[in-house]
Amino acid sequence: MDNRALFSLSYGVFVLATRANGKMNGCITNTCIQVASNPNKIAIAVINQNLTCEMIKESKVFTISILEEKTTYDTIKYYGMQSGRDIDKFFGDNLKINGIDVPYLSWSTCSVLAAHVVESHDLGSHTLFIAELDDAFKLNDNPPLTYDYYHKNIKPKPEPLPGDKKIIGWRCKICGFVYEGEVLPEEYLCPLCGHDASDFEPIFES
CATH class of the missing domain: 2.20.28.10 (Rubrerythrin, domain 2)
Incomplete structure (x- = not known):
């Protein structure tokens, strides 16, 4: 099997965030799709080793910050290449809190989704969460960042x-x-x- 064929699938790039037991945390993910409507439901897949995954299992709530195409590599690196077990990723004036008390990015973000988990499935390396949307809003009309654009134009060679x-x-x-x-x-x-x-x-x- 040629795993490179999987690279042809279209993905976005998002900051996935949650709050549990008084702590906020988040990570970068490229797996978020709408899977149903009326009510609107989305699916996300999160690495089981990630602290964010553990916290979503506890809290059952999360936000998705849909990153803009002009997002910098520093933002991707900050949220995606270090662990919330070592640092507090959410602090300072850029933090916003939604109605379910979960953080999202107020910058480098074109739209935000907030949802609560209705079911989950352990896939081995990842957990698949199916969630119903509680809120969705746009911050601007900038184009969203795709995984393909990130690899070709943002990620350092x-x-x-x-x-x-x-x-x-x-x-x-x-x-x-x-x-x-x-x-x-x-x-x-x-x-x-x-x-x-x-x-x-x-x-x-x-």
């Missing part, structure tokens, strides 16, 4: 590898999974978070 050190493995920059081996297959997908080879960094022999 990999730097040349040092020629004097041997590669012994590759580490996923999203979830930390380690692939052992000198060569990472071009079509490789992380078995934990599903990100492709472009999100892996080399591990050099010490």
